[in-house]
Amino acid sequence: MEQYCIYLRKSRKDRDAELRGKGETLARHERALLQLAQTMNLNIGGIYREIVSGETISSRPEMQRLLHEIENGRWAGVLVMEVERLARGDTKDQGIVAETFKYGNAKIITPAKVYDPGNEFDEEYFEFGLFMSRREYKTITRRIQRGRIASIKEGKYISPTPPYGYDRIKIANDKGYTLKPNPTEAPVVHMIFTWYVHGRTNPDGSHEELGMYRICGLLDEHGIKPRCRSSWSRHTIKDILSNITYAGKVRWQWRAESTTLKDGVKAKIRKKAKDGEYMYPDGLHPAIIPMELFQAAQDKMAAHAQPPLPGEKELKNPLANLLKCRKCGRTMMRVPAAGRNCESIRCPERTCNNISAPLSLIEQELLYVLEAWLLNYKLSLQTAKPCDFHAQERAMNHASLEAVLAELQSLDEQNQRIYDFLEKGIYTTEIFLERSQRIQNQKEELLHKKAFLEKEIQRKRSAEQAEKQIIPKIEHVLDVYWTTKSITQKNQLLREVLEKVEYQKDIRNKKGERNKASFELFLYPKLPGQSNL
Helix, strand or coil: CCCEEEEEEECCHHHHHHHHHCHHHHHHHHHHHHHHHHHCCCCEEEEECCCCCHHHHHHHHHHHHHHHHHHHHCCCCCCCCCHHCCCCCCCHHHHHHHHHHHHHHCCCEEECCCEECCCCCHHHHHHHHHHHHHHHHHHHHHHHHHHHHHHCCCCCCCCCCCCCCCCCCCCCCCCCEEEEEEECHHHHHHHHHHHHHHHHEECCCCCCCCCCCHHHHHHHHHHCCCCCCCCCCCHHHHHHHHHHHHCCCCEECCCCEEEEEECCCEEEEEECCCCCCCCCCEEECCCCCCCCHHHHHHHHHHHCCCCCCCCCCCCCCCCCCCCCEEECCCCCCCEECCCCCCCCCCCCCCCCCCCCCEEEHHHHHHHHHHHHHHHHHHHHHHCCCCHHHHHHHHHHHHHHHHHHHHHHHHHHHHHHHHHHHHHCCCCHHHHHHHHHHHHHHHHHHHHHHHHHHHHHHHHHHHHHHHHHHHHHHHHHHHHCCCCCCCCCHHHHHHHEEEEEEEEEECCCCCCCCCCCCCCEHHHHHHCCCCCCC
16 A cells, blocks of 8 residues: 655745744644545655755755655655745755656645656646746845845844844844943953953063963953853954954954855855955944954954965874874874974863873874784784674674564554554544554664664674784884884874874973873774774
8 A cells, every 4th residue: 555754844934924923834734734635545654844944955854864765665655735845955956856756756745736757747847846946945045135235234233143242132113133232241352352452561560462372361360251161262262353343343254154065965164254255334333442453453463373384385293183182182283392392292272281292202102002902902813712702793783683674574564454444444544643653653763773783783894804904004004104204104004093092191290201101092993893992
C-alpha cells in the first residue's frame, strides 16, 4: 500500500499572520492537510515539520531528510499547502527538488492541485510554480534590503544587539530603533579609548602607554566585566576601538555577508570590508566619544599593525596547529627569540596560567615520548592473544546489527497490519495516525542504531588497518625528523601520526634549570580507539 507524508514550513507572511493573532501556522496547516488526506483516502506515514527558516536546502534539515527518503522510494507523494513551500532557493535547489520528485516518482498534493512530475504538463506547471516562487522571494528580499538601507541612511540602528556601552530603544512616534548610552558601560568605553590613545598617569606621577593587553588587565583589576565573558580579551578591546558607532555613526556592510562555492558546497562568510565599501552615516544616537578621539585610535592601530607575511615565507613552528593548551584548549603559539629569551611556546589566552617553555625542549620531549609509546605498542601487539579484543567487538557488533534488522522487519509487518485495520474500520484515523507515528518513531530509533553499528563496524575495521600502518609511519618520523631541514616538512611528519598534543606546565623552572623538561605532554596518535599517552 502506498504511503504519503506531510511537509510543513512557515513563510514570511505566516509569521506576520501569527503576530496578528491568527494562531500557530504549522498546527493549522497540519489539520488542513490531514483532512485533505482523509478526503482523498491517503495513508499518512510521516509528518515533516520544518522549524528553522532557510533559503537553501542545506539549511533545512527536514527537507534534506524528505528528499533522501523520496530518492529511496519511501513516499508515493507529499502533501504540502503550496508548491512554493518545497523550494524557494536558487535555480540549483529548485532543480534538485524537481528531479528528486520526478525520478522518485512522488506526487505533490496541494489543496488546489495534484502534481505528477512524471506527467509532462504537470512537470512544466510545477517548474513554472517554482520559478515564480523564486522570483517573488527575490522581490521580497530586495524590498527588505531597500528598507534596511533607508533606515541606515536615516540614522536608525537595525541590528538586534546593541554594542557594549549602549542600550537599544524604540524610537518614539516612528518605526525602528536607536541607541542610548548605558550609564554603567558608556564611561568604560570612553576610558578604553582615552587609555589607548593618551595612556594614563600612575599614582607616582609617571606616564604609562597602554596597549590592548594592558587595558584588559586594568579592566579586570577594576572588577569591570564584559557582557559575554568573565574577563576581557584583546579581540574585544580591538572591536570596541574599531567601532565607529561610538562616535555617533551607524555602519552598514562593515562585515558584509557573502556566499562562496567550494567543492560544490555553498558557504556564507563574513569579512571586513575595505574603506569605501561600507556606509557610516550620522546616527540618531548620541556619541560616547568625539570623532577626533576615534580617529586617533584608528591612526595608532594602523601604526602598530603588523605587515602581512609574504606568500613565500616558510613556517617557523614545527608544532603549529598541533600543540594545544591542556588547561583552556587553545592552540599554543610560538614566541620568537628576543634578547636573552630563547624561542618558546606559550598559551595565547591572557588569563590562562599554563607556563611557557622553550620550543626546542618541547620538541625533544615530544619525540622521546613518541618513541617510548612505539616500544610499548609493539610489545602489546606481541603479547596479544589470538582471539583479540577487536575480533570480539566485531562479532558483538555484527550480532547487534542482525538483531536490529530483524526488529526493523517486524516493524514493517506491524505497519502493514495497521493499514489493514484502517481499511477494515477497526482503527479510526486518529488511532491509525497515533499507531503509525509510534511505529515510525521506533523505526527511526532503530535506523539510527543501525547506522551507528555500521559506522562502528567500519571504524573497527579502520582501527585494525591503522594498527598495521601506524608502526612504520612512526618509525619513519623518528628516523628522518632530526635530519629534516624544512620546518613545514617537520610539521607534516608529526601531523601524519598525531591528532594533537596537549601541553601543561604548572611550576616555573628554577634559576639555571631552563633546559629541564618540567612539563607534561599528552599525545593523541592517529589510531581509532587509541587513548592518549
